[in-house]
Amino acid sequence: MQPPDVIEYKVGPLNALTNMVAEQLIKDGVININRRPNDEMENYELFKFINITLHVPGLDSLLRESFDSASFGNNISVMFYQLPTVNANERISHMNLYLQIDDEGEGDASLRLLPISCFVHHAGTNVANWKASDWYYASQGPFYSSEDLNDAYGLGTLRMVRYPKGYIKQHTNEFNVRKDDTMPERDFSNIPPPRTYTEHGKRYKINGYKITYLGWQFEFSLHPVRGPVIYDIRFKEHRIAYEISLQDITLLYHPGSNGYGPLTLTDTAFLLGTGSREPRPGLDCPKWGNILDVNGTFQWYHVGPWAGVCVFEADGQRALWRHRARGMVDYFLVVRTILTLGNYDYVVEWEFHVDGRIETMLTASGYLFGSWDDGLYNSSMFGFRIGDFLLGPIHDHTYSFKVDIDVLGIQNSFQTLTWEAGDINAAFQSDDRRTFSGNNNMFYFNQTRFIRDTIYQNETSVVWNPHQPKYYMVVNERERNKWGSLRGYRIVPYSTEQEILKDHPLLTRGII
Ligand SMILES: [Cu+2]
Structure with missing residues (x-):
């Protein structure tokens, strides 16, 4: 039998909602199974695996003594982040514990990290071959196993961390960001803000996923791993580009202790998990906008269509150009998708301006990923303290787009x-x-x-x-x-940043 591997298919043609053809793009066996993106079934097995490893007698009292009587499975949870490997036969994740004490879980997994970690080696598909290694407690280690860590605790050789008594009660729900009614209102904040509306109907047309607007024409799609794509972009009948698509969102973090989340992330891999979210009318989609369904997948499974992209015409409220008595308003069509990938919400959008210009925009908001910091070993060279036992480590988000331009044909x-x-x-x-x-x-x-x-x-x-x-x-x-x-x-690159790191192995090797 063929060993399991990863295959990518091209499905088309564009805008054919039925009778689509799938064409295998990569030969069998070329992409090792260990190179696949984040996988929920595997996560489930990882949780099961670590659950057994963490239920070592004695480890429970180490947790209780360290973290204000918290315990695993009660108010301590576990997270895994995959690490880049050079060898395709390896698949390694960093395991880290975190405090789970907010009612809605907001910020817990990315901000309340605890300094207990290990590596889990989970290559292949046989769970029996998986193993954990390199256990650390508050940057002390490595311990070969959780038993070894527990032995060190028993012998009293660990430098202990002790959260103050009542810490959990005091900090519960502090990251649930909402309006603070105890603060005074700002002047005029009780008056509704300005609003744009379309008085005489819309100036764009949507047919399936084909969108036309004042001379523009293109098709929208959502790649299950990479995210939003626009295809076959034409301006005044002329082809401008075959494809403009998000390829990846890469994050590099630089924590100062063993209590950290991701070291590197190719964030789009999370599309398979939490994935694309519905734009919210009145928040990131105007009420007069159109919300289109996208082909929803969850962890490789097709789960049917869900509302995933917002289309609307924006009033730029500024001049595209002006000269004395003449001028033209900068109206543009917006196609916007929301990707909620773990702790971040990314908004990816394209703007189609009437002068033939396309702008590709990507913004991030949400909760940052912290790392554990005891405040004793000042690790402020890696970032700023932003809370008790919490450092906001320096990191960057690099957005990669594919821009396949076809100006009046493919001979460019x-x-x-x-x-x-x-x-x-x-x-x-x-x-x-x-x-x-x-x-x-x-x-x-x-x-x-x-x-x-x-x-x-x-x-x-x-x-x-x-x-x-x-x-x-x-x-x-x-x-x-x-x-x-x-x-x-x-x-036209909008980014004002230069190269982020000179010799980071991920950047120099060009591997994920
Ligand atoms: Cu960030």
């Missing part, structure tokens, strides 16, 4: 435009198709600035440097506008 090239400073002669000599026949003296300044454009023949990566601005463009070398310039689209 990548072009960059840079500026150089130099004297007049250097400027004219920079383009060997031209010769300068004028007199240098006609320029009041001899120093000038000139453009250099490059069309890349080979695939390459680009490093964005705000100190050396560059225009990135995808152009069609066979299509020119009436003034002779190549037709294309410019890619």
